[in-house]
Amino acid sequence: VGKSKLDDAQLDALEDALIMSDLGPRAAARIRARLADERFERDADERAIMEVVAREIAEILRPVAKPLDVVAFPRPQVILVIGVNGSGKTTTIAKLAHLFQEQDYSVMLAAGDTFRAAAIGQLGVWANRLNIPLIKGPEGGDPASIVFDAVKAATDQGTDALIVDTAGRLQNKRELMDELSKIRRVLGRLNPEAPHDVVLVLDATNGQNALSQIEIFKEVAGVSGLIMTKLDGTARGGVLVAAAEQYGLPIHAIGVGEKIDDLRPFNPDLLARVIAGIA
Amino acid sequence: MFDSLSDRLGGVFDKLRGRGALKEQDVRDAMREVRIALLEADVALPVVRRFIDQVTEKAIGQSVLRSVTPGQQVVKIVNDALIEMLGGEEGQGGQAAELDLNAAPPVVIMMVGLQGSGKTTSTAKIARLLREKQGKKVLMASLDVNRPAAQEQLRVLGEQVGVATLPIIAGQQPTEIATRAMQSARLQAVDVLMLDTAGRLHVDQQLMDEMKAVAAIATPRETLLVVDSLTGQDAVNVAQSFSGEVDLTGVVLTRMDGDARGGAALSMRAVTGKPIKFAGTGEKMEALEVFHPSRVANRILGM
Numbered sequence: 345v346g347k348s349k350l351d352d353a354q355l356d357a358l359e360d361a362l363i364m365s366d367l368g369p370r371a372a373a374r375i376r377a378r379l380a381d382e383r384f385e386r387d388a389d390e391r392a393i394m395e396v397v398a399r400e401i402a403e404i405l406r407p408v409a410k411p412l413d414v415v416a417f418p419r420p421q422v423i424l425v426i427g428v429n430g431s432g433k434t435t436t437i438a439k440l441a442h443l444f445q446e447q448d449y450s451v452m453l454a455a456g457d458t459f460r461a462a463a464i465g466q467l468g469v470w471a472n473r474l475n476i477p478l479i480k481g482p483e484g485g486d487p488a489s490i491v492f493d494a495v496k497a498a499t500d501q502g503t504d505a506l507i508v509d510t511a512g513r514l515q516n517k518r519e520l521m522d523e524l525s526k527i528r529r530v531l532g533r534l535n536p537e538a539p540h541d542v543v544l545v546l547d548a549t550n551g552q553n554a555l556s557q558i559e560i561f562k563e564v565a566g567v568s569g570l571i572m573t574k575l576d577g578t579a580r581g582g583v584l585v586a587a588a589e590q591y592g593l594p595i596h597a598i599g600v601g602e603k604i605d606d607l608r609p610f611n612p613d614l615l616a617r618v619i620a621g622i623a
Numbered sequence: 624m625f626d627s628l629s630d631r632l633g634g635v636f637d638k639l640r641g642r643g644a645l646k647e648q649d650v651r652d653a654m655r656e657v658r659i660a661l662l663e664a665d666v667a668l669p670v671v672r673r674f675i676d677q678v679t680e681k682a683i684g685q686s687v688l689r690s691v692t693p694g695q696q697v698v699k700i701v702n703d704a705l706i707e708m709l710g711g712e713e714g715q716g717g718q719a720a721e722l723d724l725n726a727a728p729p730v731v732i733m734m735v736g737l738q739g740s741g742k743t744t745s746t747a748k749i750a751r752l753l754r755e756k757q758g759k760k761v762l763m764a765s766l767d768v769n770r771p772a773a774q775e776q777l778r779v780l781g782e783q784v785g786v787a788t789l790p791i792i793a794g795q796q797p798t799e800i801a802t803r804a805m806q807s808a809r810l811q812a813v814d815v816l817m818l819d820t821a822g823r824l825h826v827d828q829q830l831m832d833e834m835k836a837v838a839a840i841a842t843p844r845e846t847l848l849v850v851d852s853l854t855g856q857d858a859v860n861v862a863q864s865f866s867g868e869v870d871l872t873g874v875v876l877t878r879m880d881g882d883a884r885g886g887a888a889l890s891m892r893a894v895t896g897k898p899i900k901f902a903g904t905g906e907k908m909e910a911l912e913v914f915h916p917s918r919v920a921n922r923i924l925g926m
């Protein structure tokens with residue numbers, strides 16, 4: 345059988361499928377345009393077409409796959425975790441701490457969210473379960489002073505990784521964003537290299553707003569990498585495709601549940617298949 | 624770069640208004656741009672599709688294209704359709720949908736939704752409103768035994784807003800807590816009992832069954848789906864699955880204080896068929912607004 349190009353109806357269908365995966369209309373149109381030039385077997389079914397789509401997407405995602413490694417010298421490696429409200433920061437911190445423990449690193453946590461009700465208690469429960477130290481202050485206290493104490497404690501104790509929790513904040517809140525840059529500055533006071541990583545936690549159920557989150561958090565807090573949570577539902581995280589194209593920030597891992605070991609390395613080929621709906 | 628939906632639509636509208644005569648193709652081109660603007664604002668694709676089809680059909684009608692101010696008329700058609708999408712259709716007249724508390728006390732309000740959508744915060748905000756604005760005696764109970772310190776979170780918020788919370792008993796399951804909350808509410812002659820539930824994914828059948836079991840015990844008068852206004856295309860799946868499992872009576876849209884372009888607000892009504900009853904506009908306990916479709920439409924559309 346000969347080869348032919350896809351017809352408009354087929355291209356429309358694949359573009360719609362990509363939009364439903366949160367790729368956004370423009371990135372979806374770009375993938376459509378690439379596919380429009382490809383020649384397929386005449387009897388190519390939808391799955392065969394989506395296999396090719398997945399290949400295109402994987403190519404975009406592959407360069408940004410990069411695990412979060414503990415490499416800082418001198419220790420500790422300071423990891424600041426930020427993001428909008430409810431995205432999964434605190435849970436992801438617990439998962440990361442667990443991952444590092446499994447790699448035989450010592451870990452300390454800092455309760456930088458002094459604002460949300462019982463946020464300190466929430467992180468405290470995780471720290472207890474993992475049996476790792478938590479540096480905390482009073483509810484309503486100044487997060488900057490807590491993170492300063494934490495860097496000092498982790499440095500004194502020779503801890504390998506210090507992970508800093510922060511209160512959720514929407515990226516359009518000027519004052520709260522300023523507070524974040526202040527936390528960042530204070531982290532660097534005892535160790536100019538700190539924070540070594542600034543991880544933005546994105547919720548997969550968020551749509552195109554994630555791009556605005558990346559843009560503004562990057563500008564204000566110097567985001568160095570991304571983790572996307574809640575990929576265990578039906579949200580597919582297609583916004584990462586546009587994010588990879590526009591910002592090229594490393595993607596460290598994905599969250600696939602509420603439990604301590606529900607953190608997975610970021611596998612670009614797998615996510616591409618999820619986005620294309622054939623995983 | 625992240626213009627608001629109103630800026631984006633405004634650009635399309637200016638082009639339409641700027642021309643004297645309009646051909647069918649001009650309308651179709653404009654609708655293509657409206658489609659992109661809506662999708663970038665995270666309006667659900669099926670809703671966008673229906674919207675564009677309906678608006679296009681009306682707008683290319685002969686009476687519109689042949690009128691003296693065709694551009695103006697097309698703009699009006701688009702605007703009216705957007706307001707209708709938000710729940711501002713006739714009859715309701717763009718008015719807010721009130722909580723229905725017409726039942727024998729304790730009237731139960733159950734809050735459900737995905738993880739992190741804002742249930743616990745909204746529970747306390749609504750309780751505060753009922754207490755302060757309507758003088759109701761309210762009790763709140765957290766049925767969240769999954770998330771660390773979830774019950775503690777509601778307790779702290781209860782103290783902030785001066786609303787009682789059910790004492791925490793470690794180890795109890797959600798259905799047991801619901802039963803205890805009902806007893807407690809009856810004994811204390813509570814007007815409204817608010818049940819905050821754990822976040823759950825709509826694909827997690829075990830947790831969905833648990834939610835149904837709680838609903839069977841508490842027979843809520845209101846079951847509110849709490850949805851993050853930053854939600855993307857997944858909104859359709861979430862809305863359909865939750866409404867397939869319990870009888871939703873309304874929606875609470877949280878984080879309306881963000882820079883989202885209002886997509887979830889625009890599609891939630893259409894995909895749930897239920898009115899949006901409240902909008903969360905911040906983390907503080909006062910940051911809750913009764914949802915007025917026409918006002919929100921004006922804000923989203925910049926009118």
Ligand SMILES: Nc1nc2c(ncn2[C@@H]2O[C@H](COP(=O)(O)OP(=O)(O)OP(=O)(O)O)[C@@H](O)[C@H]2O)c(=O)[nH]1
Pocket residue numbers: 427428429430431432433434435436457460463510511512513573574575576577598599600601602606738739770822824
């Ligand atoms: N299904 C699922 N739920 C998750 C995942 N990650 C976090 N969650 C849940 O999402 C909810 C919010 O998570 P948190 O870790 O408290 O989020 P946060 O960003 O710290 O929230 P704030 O501090 O309030 O801004 C909790 O119910 C978590 O259990 C995930 O990967 N999958």
Ligand SMILES: Nc1nc2c(ncn2[C@@H]2O[C@H](COP(=O)(O)OP(=O)(O)OP(=O)(O)O)[C@@H](O)[C@H]2O)c(=O)[nH]1
Pocket residue numbers: 429430460512514736737738739740741742743744745767770773820821822823849876877878879880902903904905906910
């Ligand atoms: N900016 C803003 N933040 C909100 C709003 N509503 C809730 N939040 C924040 O969102 C985060 C999550 O809120 P919760 O009330 O804990 O969400 P939840 O649905 O109970 O979360 P789970 O119980 O883990 O499923 C918290 O940081 C809240 O302060 C809102 O309207 N605006």
Ligand SMILES: [K+]
Pocket residue numbers: 429430431547549550738739740851
């Ligand atoms: K969310």
Ligand SMILES: [Mg+2]
Pocket residue numbers: 433434435457463509510511512
């Ligand atoms: Mg947190």
Ligand SMILES: [Mg+2]
Pocket residue numbers: 742743744767773819820821822
């Ligand atoms: Mg909660």
